[in-house]
Amino acid sequence: MSKIKPQTLKGFRDFLPETMLAREHLMQTARDVYRSFGFAPIDTPALEYTEILLGKGGEESDKQMFRFTDQGNRDVSMRFDLTVPFARFAAQHLNELGTPFKRYHLGTVWRAEKPQKGRYREFVQCDFDTIGTKSNAADIETLMVIHELMDRIGCGEFQIRVNNRKVLNGLLQKLELTEQSVSVLRALDKLPKIGRDAVLAEMEGQSISSTQAIQVLDFAELTGTPAELLTQVEQMVSGNETGETGIAQLRELFEVANSVGLPESRLNLDLSIARGLDYYTGTIYETFLDELPGIGSVCSGGRYDNLAELFTSQPLPGVGASLGLDRLLAAMEELGKLKPSSTPSQILVTVFDPAWTADSFRIAQQLRHSGLAVEVYTDHKKMGKQFQYADKKGIPVVLIAGEDERSAGTWQVKELSSGDQTPILEADLADHLLEMVGKTD
RNA sequence: GUGGCCAUAGUUCAGUUGGUUAGAACGCCGGAUUGUGAUUCCGGAGGUCGCCGGUUCAAGUCCGGUUGGCCACCCCA
Numbered sequence: 072m073s074k075i076k077p078q079t080l081k082g083f084r085d086f087l088p089e090t091m092l093a094r095e096h097l098m099q100t101a102r103d104v105y106r107s108f109g110f111a112p113i114d115t116p117a118l119e120y121t122e123i124l125l126g127k128g129g130e131e132s133d134k135q136m137f138r139f140t141d142q143g144n145r146d147v148s149m150r151f152d153l154t155v156p157f158a159r160f161a162a163q164h165l166n167e168l169g170t171p172f173k174r175y176h177l178g179t180v181w182r183a184e185k186p187q188k189g190r191y192r193e194f195v196q197c198d199f200d201t202i203g204t205k206s207n208a209a210d211i212e213t214l215m216v217i218h219e220l221m222d223r224i225g226c227g228e229f230q231i232r233v234n235n236r237k238v239l240n241g242l243l244q245k246l247e248l249t250e251q252s253v254s255v256l257r258a259l260d261k262l263p264k265i266g267r268d269a270v271l272a273e274m275e276g277q278s279i280s281s282t283q284a285i286q287v288l289d290f291a292e293l294t295g296t297p298a299e300l301l302t303q304v305e306q307m308v309s310g311n312e313t314g315e316t317g318i319a320q321l322r323e324l325f326e327v328a329n330s331v332g333l334p335e336s337r338l339n340l341d342l343s344i345a346r347g348l349d350y351y352t353g354t355i356y357e358t359f360l361d362e363l364p365g366i367g368s369v370c371s372g373g374r375y376d377n378l379a380e381l382f383t384s385q386p387l388p389g390v391g392a393s394l395g396l397d398r399l400l401a402a403m404e405e406l407g408k409l410k411p412s413s414t415p416s417q418i419l420v421t422v423f424d425p426a427w428t429a430d431s432f433r434i435a436q437q438l439r440h441s442g443l444a445v446e447v448y449t450d451h452k453k454m455g456k457q458f459q460y461a462d463k464k465g466i467p468v469v470l471i472a473g474e475d476e477r478s479a480g481t482w483q484v485k486e487l488s489s490g491d492q493t494p495i496l497e498a499d500l501a502d503h504l505l506e507m508v509g510k511t512d
Numbered sequence: 513g514u515g516g517c518c519a520u521a522g523u524u525c526a527g528u529u530g531g532u533u534a535g536a537a538c539g540c541c542g543g544a545u546u547g548u549g550a551u552u553c554c555g556g557a558g559g560u561c562g563c564c565g566g567u568u569c570a571a572g573u574c575c576g577g578u579u580g581g582c583c584a585c586c587c588c589a
Contacts, residue, residue, distance in 0.1 A: 076562090076563080078579080081580065135587080135588090152588095182588080182589095184586090185514095186581080186582090187581095187584095188583090189589080190587095190588075194589065195589090366589095368588085396589080398588095399589080453548090454548050456549085458549035460549085462549050471548080474547090485549090487550075488550090490549085
């Protein structure tokens with residue numbers, strides 16, 4: 072009989088334990104950080120009416136949606152980010168939620184785009200947002216969350232680049248480029264990638280005069296410390312109310328970040344970042360890894376004026392960001408920052424003689440109740456094989472009890488990395504092991 | 513969506529101008545005076561060369577299609 076060929080769809084992947092342990096660890100870190108700032112978890116369906124998801128991110132995202140007709144003849148689509156479903160969610164549950172409302176949402180999203188490294192058709196986003204407030208304090212807190220998250224994840228040094236759409240818009244107003252703002256910002260976003268000349272060319276192709284384009288670029292290419300930049304830019308937008316507001320917000324943001332102790336090296340004012348999506352209206356954030364900038368932003372976000380305008384007349388301003396879990400994971404894998412363990416077990420209890428299996432199960436259960444992750448070897452094989460198994464899986468400690476230990480009421484505790492082993496009284500075992508390996512994650 | 517590169521054991525790769533039973537390393541499994549692994553020694557199992565079709569006496573090798581991966585554009589996490 073011919074077999075079905077085992078295969079996965081383009082851009083969709085299986086995860087082996089080694090990768091999955093890292094994924095779950097990352098997700099747990101994100102949850103811990105979000106919760107420590109008071110964000111509450113929510114979830115929404117993977118599938119929504121297409122009309123709900125359409126029309127927010129523009130034509131490009133519409134094309135990227137997995138869309139089909141269900142068995143009840145409904146036009147449905149897989150969610151392609153967590154923001155649009157959240158907008159629907161917020162509009163629908165506003166009265167129960169109250170504002171300001173802070174939520175986090177870890178969820179899988181689907182995009183039918185062409186896959187590349189760090190870009191998949193199915194991937195997990197870790198979003199957090201604060202809605203129902205225009206306060207700059209929420210913007211500042213968003214920055215702090217991003218920093219805390221990246222710091223805790225531990226994938227090397229990183230840089231959070233901040234900008235403010237109001238500053239850009241203020242400048243564009245002064246240059247009378249408001250009409251073309253979308254194309255100007257799109258072009259500007261590419262500056263680090265394609266360089267000044269190419270951006271100039273692109274802008275001139277968009278009915279923007281070269282004088283205007285040069286002024287925009289001169290602005291975007293200003294360099295210096297955040298404080299210096301702000302002073303320079305303030306002069307460029309002076310007299311424009313929008314621009315001045317943006318400057319004030321950024322100034323406060325950097326001041327607070329400073330007094331809270333965020334390292335200056337990790338925080339930058341980058342006037343060239345504009346974010347592709349047009350719905351951002353205030354502060355915007357992008358996060359790059361120092362060791363792997365090419366993989367793109369791993370955590371991005373910004374402030375928007377009205378999250379749910381498609382669904383309700385109640386205005387819902389907010390600010391938030393999204394951690395790209397799978398992209399980050401791809402980066403960590405490339406940088407060799409993943410732990411090689413392929414099991415959550417911390418301890419392997421060997422079975423010296425099949426007749427004594429019950430003893431191994433008994434001590435394992437006792438240790439689990441102390442918060443350890445414990446596995447009992449299930450095959451009747453000799454000691455060497457049992458150690459080999461532990462070593463291969465990355466289990467750091469094994470327990471052995473033969474005749475001598477049984478009569479003495481002890482277990483041999485063997486640390487595989489060093490080969491050292493010591494007999495420990497059964498009563499002291501849990502404390503001893505906890506000190507060695509710590510509690511389960 | 514447009515353009516380009518790639519596809520051989522679990523993994524990383526060899527494979528000579530198309531020419532007999534397709535190789536290596538690592539990994540995996542088993543064994544080396546049965547209370548000790550990761551180092552050493554010996555042995556073994558894995559591939560219809562991604563898939564389908566074509567050219568040819570002969571295809572892993574050439575051609576077309578298809579699936580998947582990667583890169584650029586686009587866009588984005």
